[in-house]
Amino acid sequence: MVHSMLRALVARGHDVQVWLTRYGYAQEAYDVDGVQVFPLSARLDAGTALKQAHVVISHLENVPSTAALSRGFGRPLAVICHNTFAQTFRDIAAGGTALVVYNSLWMQREADLYFAERPAALRPADTMVVRPPVYADDYRTKPGRCVTLVNCNPEKGGRLLETLARRMPDTRFLAVTGAYGEQVLPDLPNVEIVGHMSSHQMREQVYSRTRVLLMPSLYESWGRAGVEAMASGIPVIAHPTPGLCESLGEAGLFADRNEPEAWAAILRRLETAAEYRLASKRAKARSAELDPTAELAAWCERIEALA
Structure with a gap:
């Protein structure tokens, strides 16, 4: 899902980088459909790249740490949600998120119920639905x-x-x-x-x-x-x-x-x-x-x- 969304940004002329947070087979940076991918084992400086970014995008278990860095560097954070688990919504509430993307209407409704019971300061600034893109x-x-x-x-x-x-x-x-x-x-x-x-x-x-x-x-x-x-x-x-x-x-x-x-x-x-x-x-x-x-x-x- 996320790769399809990043491809769309590449098609509009944006420089898109993905910094992996788990070890895999790749040792050096590589390219997938115009998206630049930096493996964790490459030992490159993700912090500097994030500091230089105009917008930061995160998801899943990476949201808390990415949100902290985004706040520290003053960069807007967009979070892509793949599930309705309570931890997902808690991470959004803690992150000062500028944009939250839900992958379905029913997920958006579940999130609305969750945030309706929280202070306004914990709610994301903006939300939208992008269904997992399939051409x-x-x-x-x-x-x-x-x-x-x-x-x-x-x-x-x-x-x-x-x-x-x-x-x-x-x-x-x-x-x-x-x-x-x-x-x-x-x-x-x-x-x-x-x-x-x-x-x-x-x-x-x-x-x-x-x-x-x-x-x-x-x-x-x-x-x-x-x-x-x-x-x-x-x-x-x-x-x-x-x-x-x-x-x-x-x-x-x-x-x-x-x-x-x-x-x-x-x-x-x-x-x-x-x-x-x-x-x-x-x-x-x-x-x-x-x-x-x-x-x-x-x-x-x-x-x-x-x-």
């Missing part, structure tokens, strides 16, 4: 044959995938490992397991092989993978979290994650050509509705106003 052309492909789960963490539905694969031995499943948490990786002949990959690889290595996407997540504030899949008319079956209900809209096929037979029934229904065509048509229509152009333009304008 359909970046993901559009011809659907494949597999029933796919992206991230096999139990909370994302790894155990449900295993249950469905055992119940439907004639169906091909694709299990894409996630970047975090325990992974449930079934050792079954009808399940193929592939490793975690970047968003640049998803179209060719995942969506081109996917006929139906599963999203049995216990919690999703939005659900970007579902929107990516819908760009190709891939039907998405999801647990009805508030975020997934908002992102998938009428195109979503919903079932409780604790009722595997309901998921199997939908999968069997989608084996019918007419049912699949209808679900695919709805998915493409929803993808078109979620074109991010206007929201990214508004995002860039808000950041430029802070500079």
Whole structure:
């Protein structure tokens, strides 16, 4: 999500830098779509870069420390929120944040309820909604044959995938490992397991092989993978979290994650050509509705106003 938003700033001519706060494989600075990335192991001076910035953007666990530095250097801070956890809202309240970006309308409503009970001084100066931007052309492909789960963490539905694969031995499943948490990786002949990959690889290595996407997540504030899949008319079956209900809209096929037979029934229904065509048509229509152009333009304008 954040990379897509930074790409939009690059496209408008801005110098965009990302300073990583976790160790990874890279040792030297590199470029991704015009965004300059500085690994933690490069041992470069992030403080000086922040001091020289016109606007500072942060998210997740980095917000408290980034907010302190931003205040110290007198730089406006924009925070991007990915969840409705209490800690997320507490970090905003402590940060003197100039702009808060919520990734969904329901998250914005939850935040409004939280800040309504706090003093005005703790509320962010400005807020907006930017739904995780997905340009359909970046993901559009011809659907494949597999029933796919992206991230096999139990909370994302790894155990449900295993249950469905055992119940439907004639169906091909694709299990894409996630970047975090325990992974449930079934050792079954009808399940193929592939490793975690970047968003640049998803179209060719995942969506081109996917006929139906599963999203049995216990919690999703939005659900970007579902929107990516819908760009190709891939039907998405999801647990009805508030975020997934908002992102998938009428195109979503919903079932409780604790009722595997309901998921199997939908999968069997989608084996019918007419049912699949209808679900695919709805998915493409929803993808078109979620074109991010206007929201990214508004995002860039808000950041430029802070500079």
